[in-house]
Amino acid sequence: MLLEAHELIKNNIDILVGYIETHGREETHKLIEGLPMIPRKIIYYKGKELEELDIDLVLKLRPEVVIIDELAHTNVPGSRHEKRYQDVEELLYNGINVISALNIQHIESLNRVVQEITGVEVKETIPDRKKILVCIGNDHKQNEKIIRQSFRIADRLDSYWYVLYVETPGEPFENMDLALQRHLINNFKMATELGGVSDKIKANTIVEGIVKYSAEKEITKIVVGRPDKTFSLKKIIRGNIVNKLIDALKDTDCDLEIIT
Secondary structure (H helix, E strand, O other), rough: HHHHHHHHOOOOOEEEEEEEOOOOOHHHHHHHHHOEEEOOOEEEEOEEEEOOHHHHHHHHHOOOOEEEEOOOOEEOOOOOOOEEEHHHHHHHHHOOOOOOOOOOOHHHHHHHHHHHHHOOOOOOOEEEEEEEEEEEOOOHHHHHHHHHHHHHHHHHHEEEEEEEEEOOOOOOHHOOOHHHHHHHHHHHHHHOOOOEEEEEEEEOOOOHHHHHHHHHHHHOOOEEEEEOOOOHHHHHHOOOHHHHHHHHOOOOOOOEEEEE
């Protein structure tokens, strides 16, 4: 990872080191010499001064590539994200390339196998097969926007991704305006052409459908559009879907991303 960083500098690539843990190894100390470092963020927790990746500074500096070690690391409470890999996801989403590293026992699907072989329990893991669910509604222009942005996220993370429309008894698909039906079909077509899997399901409520589908497909990230700020009797009765979704997902390992 650090050798690659030196090679990139030789090729005039704008690269910065966001976080490296040397563990006191002399060889690692030598390898970071000459590499441009981003100062770490100081966080005070339970009377102790701790250091974390300064994700805001990385976003401000916007290097072409950033080096971030210890991908499975759990951030100090109070950090923007619980895990460092989630920091990396945010950087990738914002167009910054990341080079990172982790040991095989930190990969979720291999954690138990390695533990059985070595007898060593490792609690910090990262999901190695991220699945993204993009939830679309009746606003076809917003649908296009979140489909394109989600495609970019999935492409950078090399992830499976799905596009879902939930049909409810109060808004059956066949009763929709024909123009809206065509727009939704075009949304599905665009997602499929970009490599996603398009799906339409029926459920009593939108949130119920999303949660059930997410469990069936083992979704790890749900992407939705931010609701508009206009008020109507229907919205008051139905309530804020995003808030209901946040509440429904609070006891799961699924992340929720809201695209404006």
